[in-house]
Amino acid sequence: MAAFKTLDNIGCVAGKRVLVRVDLNVPMADGKVSDATRIERVAPTITELSGKGARVILLAHFGRPKDGPDPALSLAPIATATAEVIGRPVGFAADCIGEKAAAAVSAMKDGDVLLLENTRFYKAEEKNDPAFVEQLAANGDIFVNDAFSAAHRAHASTEGLAHKLPAYAGRTMQAELEALEKGLGNPVKPVVAIVGGAKVSTKIDLLMNLVKRVDALVIGGGMANTFLAARGTDVGKSLCEHDLATTAKQIMIEAAGAGCAIILPSDGVIAREFKAGAANETVAIDAVPADAMILDVGEKTVATINEWIDRAATLVWNGPLGAFEIEPFDKATVSAARHAAARTKAGKLVSVAGGGDTVAALNHAGVADDFTYVSTAGGAFLEWMEGKELPGVEVLKA
Numbered sequence: 001m002a003a004f005k006t007l008d009n010i011g012c013v014a015g016k017r018v019l020v021r022v023d024l025n026v027p028m029a030d031g032k033v034s035d036a037t038r039i040e041r042v043a044p045t046i047t048e049l050s051g052k053g054a055r056v057i058l059l060a061h062f063g064r065p066k067d068g069p070d071p072a073l074s075l076a077p078i079a080t081a082t083a084e085v086i087g088r089p090v091g092f093a094a095d096c097i098g099e100k101a102a103a104a105v106s107a108m109k110d111g112d113v114l115l116l117e118n119t120r121f122y123k124a125e126e127k128n129d130p131a132f133v134e135q136l137a138a139n140g141d142i143f144v145n146d147a148f149s150a151a152h153r154a155h156a157s158t159e160g161l162a163h164k165l166p167a168y169a170g171r172t173m174q175a176e177l178e179a180l181e182k183g184l185g186n187p188v189k190p191v192v193a194i195v196g197g198a199k200v201s202t203k204i205d206l207l208m209n210l211v212k213r214v215d216a217l218v219i220g221g222g223m224a225n226t227f228l229a230a231r232g233t234d235v236g237k238s239l240c241e242h243d244l245a246t247t248a249k250q251i252m253i254e255a256a257g258a259g260c261a262i263i264l265p266s267d268g269v270i271a272r273e274f275k276a277g278a279a280n281e282t283v284a285i286d287a288v289p290a291d292a293m294i295l296d297v298g299e300k301t302v303a304t305i306n307e308w309i310d311r312a313a314t315l316v317w318n319g320p321l322g323a324f325e326i327e328p329f330d331k332a333t334v335s336a337a338r339h340a341a342a343r344t345k346a347g348k349l350v351s352v353a354g355g356g357d358t359v360a361a362l363n364h365a366g367v368a369d370d371f372t373y374v375s376t377a378g379g380a381f382l383e384w385m386e387g388k389e390l391p392g393v394e395v396l397k398a
């Protein structure tokens with residue numbers, strides 16, 4: 001792995017304006033942060049820089065705004081949550097460039113922390129527009145990237161700024177790269193991957209590559225329904241991207257060719273409503289009623305998954321096995337997570353997990369600390385798994 005400039009190389013930051021790219025794309029429920037892990041991960045970089053007298057200006061995105069500013073995707077509530085985590089005030093500016101940002105930055109004192117509004121309120125962010133990079137850079141003297149989980153995006157605040165200002169990896173970026181290299185650079189075989197969650201369309205291409213690298217791929221969550229449907233199983237009203245059936249079939253063909261076992265659910269927990277405590281039952285996967293949704297994998301499937309975990313030397317996990325936020329549809333995720341954690345604690349498994357919701361699920365199961373490494377990255381984690389170069393990381397290479 002190439003060497004990176006880190007905070008150890010940054011020199012004196014007292015009085016300097018340090019633009020710190022963080023990933024505050026955290027899960028929210030009822031307008032409040034429901035899992036603060038990503039904030040906790042960037043807290044050491046913020047407090048270290050602030051403690052050294054830097055004026056710490058946080059840049060972040062939230063969600064995927066479609067047409068400019070969207071009040072529902074404002075970072076304002078996350079400034080409050082960040083202040084709670086770091087134990088000191090965090091100011092907020094209602095824009096990431098222009099007069100509002102400049103005024104808030106010029107009012108900062110040494111050691112202050114300020115969060116700027118969602119960078120994705122400008123399309124120029126995602127286009128890595130040089131003029132937008134200039135506008136962001138106008139508020140800083142130094143750039144620190146502590147957002148590994150957004151490093152797969154070649155955006156202005158994740159890549160462009162590193163060309164414009166002296167650039168360093170933050171403590172979390174540094175830790176993440178070191179741990180992933182150790183855990184995944186050269187994994188001990190057999191390698192088993194568990195991929196679940198809802199985002200079928202964003203993960204399906206990644207699965208195509210994963211099947212070439214792992215010995216077994218467990219597919220759970222909403223994602224499994226697309227594979228089941230492609231195989232001809234009726235998944236009723238379950239979350240399912242029927243238009244991706246051909247891709248799912250292709251992945252299964254690729255897996256067979258690469259000698260990768262694909263493990264799909266053999267039973268599912270079904271309900272008619274997507275809400276906590278909804279009436280539910282476990283049925284064989286080929287007996288899902290037309291008006292029901294599969295919201296979790298069933299007990300037989302969990303037993304199979306746990307057997308695969310027993311066979312694995314390395315486990316890579318992204319995405320929950322069911323709608324874990326809603327009880328009782330958290331059971332499979334909790335069971336498999338605890339099983340993997342126990343194997344890890346016994347020294348029999350290297351377990352690496354990544355993904356915002358995955359981290360929330362492992363925390364919910366109470367085992368996040370027992371995994372070998374838990375990355376807060378979703379897409380970046382999987383792209384790393386594919387061996388792809390991440391633009392936000394490449395640009396930091398010394």
Ligand SMILES: Nc1ncnc2c1ncn2[C@@H]1O[C@H](COP(=O)(O)OP(=O)(O)OP(=O)(O)O)[C@@H](O)[C@H]1O
Nearest residue numbers: 197198199221222295319322323355356357358378
């Ligand atoms: N069977 C299912 N039906 C509907 N939703 C499901 C099902 N299984 C899982 N989910 C949902 O998938 C979501 C998590 O998927 P996601 O792909 O976002 O996970 P992740 O990759 O860990 O997170 P992130 O993409 O934020 O890094 C959860 O909200 C969960 O409720």
Ligand SMILES: O=C(O)[C@H](O)COP(=O)(O)O
Nearest residue numbers: 023025149150356378379
């Ligand atoms: O949640 C994530 O994985 C990161 O914040 C990146 O978000 P994105 O997939 O919307 O770029």
